[in-house]
Amino acid sequence: xxxxxxxxxxxxxxxxxxxxxxxxxxxxxxxxxxxxxxxxxxxxxxxxxxxxxxxxxxxxxxxxxxxxxxxxxxxxxxxxxxxxxxxxxxxxxxxxxxxxxxxxxxx
Amino acid sequence: xxxxxxxxxxxxxxxxxxxxxxxxxxxxxxxxxxxxxxxxxxxxxxxxxxxxxxxxxxxxxxxxxxxxxxxxxxxxxxxxxxxxxxxxxxxxxxxxxxxxxxxxxxxxxxxxxx
Numbered sequence: 001x002x003x004x005x006x007x008x009x010x011x012x013x014x015x016x017x018x019x020x021x022x023x024x025x026x027x028x029x030x031x032x033x034x035x036x037x038x039x040x041x042x043x044x045x046x047x048x049x050x051x052x053x054x055x056x057x058x059x060x061x062x063x064x065x066x067x068x069x070x071x072x073x074x075x076x077x078x079x080x081x082x083x084x085x086x087x088x089x090x091x092x093x094x095x096x097x098x099x100x101x102x103x104x105x106x107x
Numbered sequence: 108x109x110x111x112x113x114x115x116x117x118x119x120x121x122x123x124x125x126x127x128x129x130x131x132x133x134x135x136x137x138x139x140x141x142x143x144x145x146x147x148x149x150x151x152x153x154x155x156x157x158x159x160x161x162x163x164x165x166x167x168x169x170x171x172x173x174x175x176x177x178x179x180x181x182x183x184x185x186x187x188x189x190x191x192x193x194x195x196x197x198x199x200x201x202x203x204x205x206x207x208x209x210x211x212x213x214x215x216x217x218x219x220x221x
Contacts, residue, residue: 032207097150
């Protein structure tokens with residue numbers, strides 16, 4: 001069963017517009033969720049994680065246990081945000097990644 | 108600090124052969140994870156090693172195996188290669204079994220089966 005779902009393979013927004021990348025998960029325990037990002041010609045790297053409740057590069061993500069979602073949001077998209085974004089679930093002994101969303105910010 | 112390094116960058120094999128992929132974690136990291144990323148799919152968890160022990164494995168057949176050495180580097184072995192094993196294999200490392208530590212990824216090994 002797919003544990004992490006990212007419904008959008010591709011997402012395009014204009015510079016300065018708000019952006020939301022969707023992530024839904026399936027797990028009955030206490031989830032630990034992450035967003036990873038891969039910029040062009042770079043390796044996959046951590047963007048942010050739920051437990052830290054931090055904002056990185058203007059991005060935030062709130063865990064909604066009722067909706068089992070962990071959507072990534074940014075109020076004003078920048079061109080340098082264009083990248084591949086992966087949502088990931090860590091259950092403590094298994095690791096699940098979504099299929100990724102390719103974000104393009106149009107100048 | 109040096110990041111996670113993987114070798115080789117590319118590997119070409121034929122069906123039925125065996126492949127060995129290698130990974131060196133970041134210094135001080137004791138956990139190593141292996142993932143398969145086939146075309147159009149997300150990262151599929153393969154194996155997790157920590158302190159030399161296999162901690163867990165994903166839903167892959169036994170012909171996918173590996174080990175972790177005393178210096179925490181790791182090998183992934185794939186026996187009896189099949190066409191569908193063609194994929195990017197990513198290795199990641201983290202500081203260990205401390206709860207929910209972020210993983211640091213290498214650039215991957217591209218395995219092509221002819």
